[in-house]
Amino acid sequence: MRRILAASLLVACPLLASGACLAAPAPSVFSEGLRTAASSLRDEAVRGTRAFEIVRSLTVEVGPRPAGSPGDRRAVEWGVRTMRELGFSNVRAEKVRVPHWDPGVATGAITAPWPQPMVLLPLGGSVGTPEGGIEADVVAVSSLDELEKTDPAKIRGKIVFLNKRMERARDGSGYGATVPGRGRGAVVAGKLGAAALLLRSVGTDNNRTPHTGAMRYEEGGARIPAAALSNPDADVLEAQLASGKPVRFHLTLGSRALPDEESANVIGEIPGREKPEEIVLLGCHLDSWFPGTGAVDDGAGCAIMMEAARRIGALPQKPRRTIRVVLFANEEFGLSGARAYAEAHAAELPKHVMAGESDFGAGRVWRVSSKVAPDALPLVDAIAALLTPLGVTERGDNDAEGGADLIPMSPARVPVIALGQDGTYYFDWHHTANDTLDKIDPKEMDQNVAAWAAVAYAAAEMPGDFGRAPEGARE
Amino acid sequence: MRRILAASLLVACPLLASGACLAAPAPSVFSEGLRTAASSLRDEAVRGTRAFEIVRSLTVEVGPRPAGSPGDRRAVEWGVRTMRELGFSNVRAEKVRVPHWDPGVATGAITAPWPQPMVLLPLGGSVGTPEGGIEADVVAVSSLDELEKTDPAKIRGKIVFLNKRMERARDGSGYGATVPGRGRGAVVAGKLGAAALLLRSVGTDNNRTPHTGAMRYEEGGARIPAAALSNPDADVLEAQLASGKPVRFHLTLGSRALPDEESANVIGEIPGREKPEEIVLLGCHLDSWFPGTGAVDDGAGCAIMMEAARRIGALPQKPRRTIRVVLFANEEFGLSGARAYAEAHAAELPKHVMAGESDFGAGRVWRVSSKVAPDALPLVDAIAALLTPLGVTERGDNDAEGGADLIPMSPARVPVIALGQDGTYYFDWHHTANDTLDKIDPKEMDQNVAAWAAVAYAAAEMPGDFGRAPEGARE
Numbered sequence: 001m002r003r004i005l006a007a008s009l010l011v012a013c014p015l016l017a018s019g020a021c022l023a024a025p026a027p028s029v030f031s032e033g034l035r036t037a038a039s040s041l042r043d044e045a046v047r048g049t050r051a052f053e054i055v056r057s058l059t060v061e062v063g064p065r066p067a068g069s070p071g072d073r074r075a076v077e078w079g080v081r082t083m084r085e086l087g088f089s090n091v092r093a094e095k096v097r098v099p100h101w102d103p104g105v106a107t108g109a110i111t112a113p114w115p116q117p118m119v120l121l122p123l124g125g126s127v128g129t130p131e132g133g134i135e136a137d138v139v140a141v142s143s144l145d146e147l148e149k150t151d152p153a154k155i156r157g158k159i160v161f162l163n164k165r166m167e168r169a170r171d172g173s174g175y176g177a178t179v180p181g182r183g184r185g186a187v188v189a190g191k192l193g194a195a196a197l198l199l200r201s202v203g204t205d206n207n208r209t210p211h212t213g214a215m216r217y218e219e220g221g222a223r224i225p226a227a228a229l230s231n232p233d234a235d236v237l238e239a240q241l242a243s244g245k246p247v248r249f250h251l252t253l254g255s256r257a258l259p260d261e262e263s264a265n266v267i268g269e270i271p272g273r274e275k276p277e278e279i280v281l282l283g284c285h286l287d288s289w290f291p292g293t294g295a296v297d298d299g300a301g302c303a304i305m306m307e308a309a310r311r312i313g314a315l316p317q318k319p320r321r322t323i324r325v326v327l328f329a330n331e332e333f334g335l336s337g338a339r340a341y342a343e344a345h346a347a348e349l350p351k352h353v354m355a356g357e358s359d360f361g362a363g364r365v366w367r368v369s370s371k372v373a374p375d376a377l378p379l380v381d382a383i384a385a386l387l388t389p390l391g392v393t394e395r396g397d398n399d400a401e402g403g404a405d406l407i408p409m410s411p412a413r414v415p416v417i418a419l420g421q422d423g424t425y426y427f428d429w430h431h432t433a434n435d436t437l438d439k440i441d442p443k444e445m446d447q448n449v450a451a452w453a454a455v456a457y458a459a460a461e462m463p464g465d466f467g468r469a470p471e472g473a474r475e
Numbered sequence: 476m477r478r479i480l481a482a483s484l485l486v487a488c489p490l491l492a493s494g495a496c497l498a499a500p501a502p503s504v505f506s507e508g509l510r511t512a513a514s515s516l517r518d519e520a521v522r523g524t525r526a527f528e529i530v531r532s533l534t535v536e537v538g539p540r541p542a543g544s545p546g547d548r549r550a551v552e553w554g555v556r557t558m559r560e561l562g563f564s565n566v567r568a569e570k571v572r573v574p575h576w577d578p579g580v581a582t583g584a585i586t587a588p589w590p591q592p593m594v595l596l597p598l599g600g601s602v603g604t605p606e607g608g609i610e611a612d613v614v615a616v617s618s619l620d621e622l623e624k625t626d627p628a629k630i631r632g633k634i635v636f637l638n639k640r641m642e643r644a645r646d647g648s649g650y651g652a653t654v655p656g657r658g659r660g661a662v663v664a665g666k667l668g669a670a671a672l673l674l675r676s677v678g679t680d681n682n683r684t685p686h687t688g689a690m691r692y693e694e695g696g697a698r699i700p701a702a703a704l705s706n707p708d709a710d711v712l713e714a715q716l717a718s719g720k721p722v723r724f725h726l727t728l729g730s731r732a733l734p735d736e737e738s739a740n741v742i743g744e745i746p747g748r749e750k751p752e753e754i755v756l757l758g759c760h761l762d763s764w765f766p767g768t769g770a771v772d773d774g775a776g777c778a779i780m781m782e783a784a785r786r787i788g789a790l791p792q793k794p795r796r797t798i799r800v801v802l803f804a805n806e807e808f809g810l811s812g813a814r815a816y817a818e819a820h821a822a823e824l825p826k827h828v829m830a831g832e833s834d835f836g837a838g839r840v841w842r843v844s845s846k847v848a849p850d851a852l853p854l855v856d857a858i859a860a861l862l863t864p865l866g867v868t869e870r871g872d873n874d875a876e877g878g879a880d881l882i883p884m885s886p887a888r889v890p891v892i893a894l895g896q897d898g899t900y901y902f903d904w905h906h907t908a909n910d911t912l913d914k915i916d917p918k919e920m921d922q923n924v925a926a927w928a929a930v931a932y933a934a935a936e937m938p939g940d941f942g943r944a945p946e947g948a949r950e
Contacts, residue, residue, distance in 0.1 A: 060714040064592065116538035119908060206913045207684065208909050209683055232912070232913050239535040433683035438710060
């Protein structure tokens with residue numbers, strides 16, 4: 001934080017009428033020319049960009065695009081067409097094998113003591129129920145920890161209701177505290193002999209729009225159906241259980257795994273003028289979950305990154321290095337695209353001088369983090385200083401993951417710049433039917449474009465580089 | 476408004492330390508004893524009531540209760556049981572014949588130019604589609620007026636998309652401007668030869684929770700299927716149409732009319748100590764639409780009225796007249812309960828000295844309106860003065876309907892007191908799956924209970940009465 005304040009004076013001081021500075025700032029490692037060009041990119045983007053138009057087009061012309069679905073194929077076509085229309089070079093679709101899971105139709109109801117229909121969705125990857133569904137008594141637990149410690153005799157044959165509420169936070173930290181129940185709840189409940197898992201949606205909203213998202217079974221373990229209730233439905237189930245009467249639930253899931261399909265990472269570039277072999281990678285993911293149109297997750301991220309790069313490409317002089325935008329295939333259900341990219345481009349990864357991903361909706365950027373060689377931190381300071389006029393006033397640590405699609409590049413020690421976005425409302429919509437275009441404020445997207453354009457330009461133009469990131473990837 | 480300010484000084488003046496009044500108020504028509512008792516009821520209710528507990532019980536133990544459904548029968552049992560538990564006298568269920576319409580399962584999708592699934596619900600009373608559904612090109616109109624003027628050649632065989640957006644307003648006035656499209660859209664489109672009607676939801680939200688509500692076919696006219704798209708779905712359809720390409724839509728509705736069923740108006744009383752034959756009626760409706768648990772429409776209203784009356788019944792001395800709480804059957808789909816009540820109690824209606832209904836959610840009361848004999852307006856002023864400490868600062872006209880269930884009593888010129896509630900958010904939830912308990916703030920309900928308790932007590936205790944309401948019911 002202190003570092004940012006000092007650096008920001010480099011920008012702020014010349015604006016003081018007296019010409020005097022309140023403190024003597026460290027000299028920026030960036031030339032005045034670089035700073036002027038990056039600041040101009042930033043300020044012009046704040047005045048208005050095409051980002052909203054790009055995500056509008058994706059949500060209207062493609063809509064839901066879970067891995068392997070017809071929407072996924074149309075999204076790849078859209079990505080290639082749109083990248084070309086926006087003037088990118090070397091536009092291509094690099095094939096990726098993806099799993100294909102069909103959510104089918106899901107229904108549920110409390111059948112006793114007070115019958116009520118329940119709104120729910122299958123978790124991503126869940127097996128279906130037998131035809132006719134499953135009906136059993138419900139046992140509630142308040143956490144995965146509590147479930148793990150429960151006597152199997154209390155669980156066997158029952159439907160486990162994992163009733164943990166996600167907390168709202170700007171940095172989305174409530175998600176990490178809750179989402180393990182989604183990923184592993186069915187495994188733990190299955191080991192104890194449960195018939196099925198019902199999860200309180202991992203979301204901060206109170207809409208009848210349940211949350212879904214990836215879960216995984218253990219090899220050779222029990223595979224029980226798993227579904228999420230919307231928060232208001234979970235409230236009713238909780239209240240019926242609080243009566244002390246036995247509560248029965250009927251669940252039918254039509255979900256099932258289908259054969260793998262072909263998808264693709266869609267790639268486009270702004271070729272560098274001096275070191276085209278050095279890559280600044282701007283990532284996002286093209287797939288979405290099935291219930292919504294994937295506006296905030298992750299249409300917004302793709303629109304932000306495509307538009308940030310497009311604006312750099314439209315400059316009279318391109319930066320020294322290449323800016324590569326990658327719309328990753330299937331982030332949501334196993335990082336297929338990111339793994340395929342890291343494998344196909346393994347030889348090139350040492351020349352990836354920076355990677356960033358936008359995958360946290362369209363809320364304003366408020367924090368800069370990094371994962372770079374420690375002696376390159378002054379470069380991060382100089383980049384952070386470029387963002388202070390956007391209200392990006394906080395500084396994170398130097399251990400940023402930067403986005404799930406960057407994880408497979410981590411062993412190659414690709415440096416990361418991460419821009420933290422305001423996620424206060426993100427988990428009201430994330431992975432639900434409510435992930436639609438109307439949730440995006442175009443001005444907030446423009447601020448993101450401004451930030452990423454400045455970051456990417458600086459990373460592609462600056463004389464030095466971030467070195468290699470420290471070893472030891474966060475997973 | 477002026478009248479209210481003057482009257483409020485009657486209450487406010489004694490609180491001034493100086494004992495001086497800023498203006499000389501008109502003397503209240505209420506005795507000090509009446510004012511003290513009503514104010515005490517009011518102030519105690521603000522400190523906390525059982526209203527939220529009552530609506531919680533209805534939504535958890537009954538849930539959705541559309542007319543004629545199993546939920547409707549359980550709601551009647553709940554009403555009788557709860558009225559008895561709350562200490563009402565003369566608790567009974569007066570039989571009412573109600574229509575029974577089954578919403579079935581509804582699905583929809585844009586099939587061209589860019590296929591996408593659509594979230595929709597049938598309008599209440601809609602016929603179903605043939606098995607396999609209907610697929611046709613879509614023609615958009617922006618209002619019922621525009622539809623009425625459209626060349627039938629443009630409509631014949633098409634699916635009409637009535638795309639009118641409801642405006643948010645504290646008094647809910649956006650509803651009246653939009654809802655005719657729901658009630659009559661299918662009639663007008665059917666006359667022009669349309670295959671089906673799609674309506675932008677009559678709601679102010681942007682959730683994937685479409686709105687439903689009553690529609691009606693004309694005797695002998697075309698009966699075409701009618702459904703509402705959620706606002707985000709309507710946005711996508713609108714955007715695809717804006718491309719200029721032909722847009723096709725596939726619609727399947729499983730809705731159908733079933734034989735009439737038996738339901739009931741549930742009634743309980745606080746018998747008057749001097750004039751038990753004179754009735755102050757507090758109404759609400761017990762039925763709900765099918766997608767939600769009917770918390771705000773109209774569980775809240777029933778809880779408010781039951782609790783207001785219960786608190787009066789718990790006083791050491793009952794008021795002079797009888798307070799009768801009526802939970803009306805089937806308000807939503809044709810006012811069956813209200814019509815049956817007016818018929819069965821026709822002989823008694825001249826002795827109904829006041830009627831009020833709470834049917835606008837749980838938002839705070841901010842306005843008092845009436846429909847009373849003009850020379851009885853000073854009594855309304857005195858009642859309004861009792862409510863100013865609750866923040867009820869506005870005064871409506873003397874032409875209040877008071878609630879749909881009061882309409883059938885209108886020919887008997889039953890006087891009406893109407894309390895206007897803050898409906899800013901009401902139409903985010905009304906008639907959608909999102910009408911659930913979490914949308915209610917218990918403190919706002921308490922304010923409603925306080926207001927209705929004061930109104931009902933005063934009307935039941937005051938020496939004079941409101942006379943008879945002017946003729947000429949609003950419809």
